[in-house]
């Protein structure tokens with residue numbers, strides 16, 4: 449049985465599809481990675497669907513198909529790069545594109561699109577998808593899901609370690625030195641998402657390269673305090689959020705009293721908001737914080753990284769690369785690992801993180817043409833043959 453798995457991730461930043469090939473025989477080992485671009489028109493429509501407004505369900509359904517095809521294309525490109533055949537891959541774990549995430553209230557729901565039926569059909573590889581809703585069904589937040597993978601990959605005896613994912617939204621995994629203590633984790637709030645949206649509005653750029661624009665401005669203490677006042681930050685875990693909440697519409701009312709503020713000062717303040725909300729949540733959840741391993745695209749934002757380092761002193765900050773996994777590929781790797789869990793019939797969620805009432809096997813399995821599906825067909829054929837001979 450092959451031990452190669454593929455993880456697919458299209459994050460809230462809409463910066464493209466991450467495809468990672470891993471050998472999961474023992475410790476996860478990243479064999480190949482591929483960034484697959486999201487075409488601009490698709491990205492813009494997805495962005496619109498991420499923001500509540502006049503969305504059409506028919507658009508969503510069309511994009512579900514378009515994305516499903518594009519995910520399959522990403523897998524084909526990854527296989528070509530890695531010089532592997534579909535038959536060598538055990539499974540794809542596909543996160544899909546989150547459009548909405550409403551984990552709280554009377555009808556908890558979350559929506560990821562990118563039809564897994566198409567992925568399985570077009571690649572011939574068994575695909576595991578819809579990985580959040582079973583946890584929601586069990587009373588959990590459906591997010592974050594990566595902490596179980598972080599625990600498997602990054603736990604270190606004798607050290608209070610945290611893993612920080614700086615995506616569009618930021619999330620933390622807390623790996624206490626005492627390995628009898630539960631692993632916890634939660635979304636802290638904005639990571640790069642607000643920074644991306646603000647620079648897109650004012651500078652027509654997708655993101656603030658190296659955090660240079662933020663570093664050129666001054667933090668406005670009054671605006672910062674207003675933003676930090678949002679009840680999400682003080683809410684105890686389990687909690688998760690998304691860009692349907694932390695977006696420019698969320699920022700707008702807080703900006704009104706500061707109409708004269710230069711856009712670059714707003715960027716500096718948003719950068720400080722991410723750093724402060726992350727550092728304060730981490731310090732409240734773990735004492736002392738000894739090590740923070742960082743992953744996600746925000747690791748490249750120097751302004752954000754430096755502020756985190758200052759606020760978290762004396763904790764040591766480093767990239768997850770130090771512990772064996774490139775920071776840009778941790779999320780996709782986590783979805784490859786979650787697919788393996790599901791196919792083995794093992795749980796993928798951590799109730800101590802999501803708040804679910806029990807561990808659950810996550811996701812739906814969409815069989816490909818691989819060894820699993822073939823094996824089953826053979827057995828069915830045998831059964832039919834047996835019944836035929838009996839009759």
Ligand SMILES: Nc1ncnc2c1ncn2[C@@H]1O[C@H](COP(=O)(O)OP(=O)(O)OP(=O)(O)O)[C@@H](O)[C@H]1O
Nearest residue numbers: 459460461615616617640655657658744745746748
């Ligand atoms: N050189 C860089 N300088 C500053 N920021 C960067 C740089 N490279 C990447 N980023 C930031 O990282 C973001 C992409 O990060 P990532 O792919 O981890 O997010 P995501 O997976 O989409 O989000 P989430 O984890 O919330 O789903 C970009 O949108 C950008 O803000």
Ligand SMILES: CC(=O)N[C@H]1[C@@H]2OC[C@@H](O2)[C@@H](O)[C@@H]1O[C@H](C)C(=O)O
Nearest residue numbers: 546549591592593594615617619635
């Ligand atoms: C609903 C959703 O897509 N949430 C994402 C998002 O991006 C970061 C943060 O918010 C986290 O909760 C989650 O992603 C990672 C992969 C997770 O589930 O662990």
